[in-house]
Amino acid sequence: MINGILKKNFSIIVTIMLFLVLFIAGALTYKGFLNAQVFLNLFVDNAYLIIVAVGMTFVLISGGIDISVGSVVAFVCMFSADLLQKGWNPVVVMLLSLVIGTFGGYIMGYMIHYYGVQPFIATLAGQFLYRGICYVISTESISITDPTYSFIANYQIKLAPKMYVSISVIIALAMVLVTTIVLKYTKFGRNVYAIGGNEQSAGLMGLPVARIKIGVYALSGFCAALGGIVFSFYTLSGYGLQNIGLEMDAIASAVIGGTLLTGGVGTVIGSMFGVLIQGIIQTIIIFQGNLSSWWTKVAVAALLCLFVVLQRVIEARGQQVKQDKAVKAETVISK
């Protein structure tokens, strides 16, 4: 039984172990690392990335890819900053951002499914489009001075004395919880896995391929827009060059968390730990003091490499086991 659970969740267990190892290594090496707030800051600083990675995980599991998310985040920040400056109601601005993000994802999904445009190209178009609109709004950085936004940004939820998380963290964790349940226990979630496993057989089984495929991109757009709102709490400004390359961070997180880019395999929790691992590498580099920030990229790339190779090994072993079983069955039959 325990063996079964271990085998089934091997790659996510490796991810969590790696996170713990990095954390312990950091704690042993640097003074002050074992502060609860250092740990909580991993969530505070990466809440937006967790949310974006959640949406990305769905798309990757369905066998697609969405490289528009970084631009969506930048667009939402820019768009909200601009409207808030003009005195719009903050709640309306947030809702409008979510609607636009979801609708944008829907359109991309529609193009991908009905017009056979490759996901990479369709979302590339989305990336350019959102980034372009950012510059149409303004080429300068706009700061957000709206009291509601400032309040949410500065509000600290005290867990204990000298320990707090921001509202963004609660939003991120809620998203992870809800999407985990959706992915595991709802029809939609199971169908996403089925389509990622084999789209044609999913279609032949009578699953609503069109609805799910488009839904996945709409969900990713929604998550990216929500991530954008959370990011605008984090920076309280909008700027057209923000979050260039965020989509690659999100994809890297998902892969480190055990999602296969060929589709059909992956979990939201894994992606969250993928984000946290990137966060902890960053923290270690900050604590170390004299390494530049681009070392983070090199370290993340090394981890990425490690994980994909590991996944390949697991996969190859799985195939070997299957083959052995088949051979055994054959010999039994021939006897």
Place this chain on the structure above:
Amino acid sequence: MNKLVRSRLFWPLMALIMLLIFNALFTKNFFSIQIIEGHLYGNVIDILKNVAPLALLAMGMTLVIATGGIDISVGSVVAISGAIACSIIDGRIGNFNNSLIAALTLALISGLLCGVWNGLLVAKVKIQPVVATLILMTAGRGIAQLITKGKIVTINSAPKVNEYYFIGAGYLFGIPFAVFIVLIVLVFILFFVKKTAFGLFLESLGTNNRSSHLAGIRVDKLKLITYVISGFMAALAGILISSNIKGADCNNAGLFIELDAILAVAIGGNSLNGGRFSITSSVVGTLVIQCLTTTVYALGVPPQIISLVKAIVIIAICLFQSNQFREAVFGRLMVSKKSKDLSAKKGAQIS
């Protein structure tokens, strides 16, 4: 008409011609070419000169995509090769006496090595191409920063700066030297693809990996070769880019150029799923992108808006290339018979 529409070159050429017609009507002096100090100057020459790095990348990318792969690390390889070349010319690393030959050779070798790395991950370890090249894409700029020690290397005062500058920005017989490089590489690759079995093998393994393997094609080796070619092209493009600005900027050199290269391949009508491909139409695709950029500059629109224009063009071209879309909008008129049969079959399968 049908044959024309079905040709891979048709849509990218149409897009290019439309852009040129637009420019003829709305942009002043777009086609005027002047001779200043024996060099040709003008928007058209500018397009040819600036398209060079992208055209090189797109050629390599076409081969990779033909096998069903993708190489998103080329932008980082551009940064690495530029960093190596400039550091050597400036005498910052190694003991090469600011030698131009050493700089070029080592920069190109670095590209080959990056290609081998990508190729091994994809062909031998069997990692999905996007992830495999994502590793180098993420790490590459860091590696380039390691080479330049985090600085922007400028070579203005290096002894061989003029020779190096000539590669990317010089003129031979009044025409930009970079254009000659692209033409030579293009002829060489076309020869390689058309006159040897290489091209055929690529199309075969892009269409069906497994049956190609069963037919005796050495799939792994071929895949590896395409990534090595792509890495080499990226290194060459890196040299052109860094020589054009007389320096290596690890953060911005070739940033997002991989997206443009992939876009060019897609505009060229090549399927990103692999199979049939055409190098020439990819190069026409790069011309479309560069022409678009130059048009935006010539019109005096803020340059940042270029990405908006690009997005609209991608969407338009993708939709026009999609048979389903043409059928939905124009009816049966514009759809070739073959693809109609195909989509009918598809429909039958799904229902």
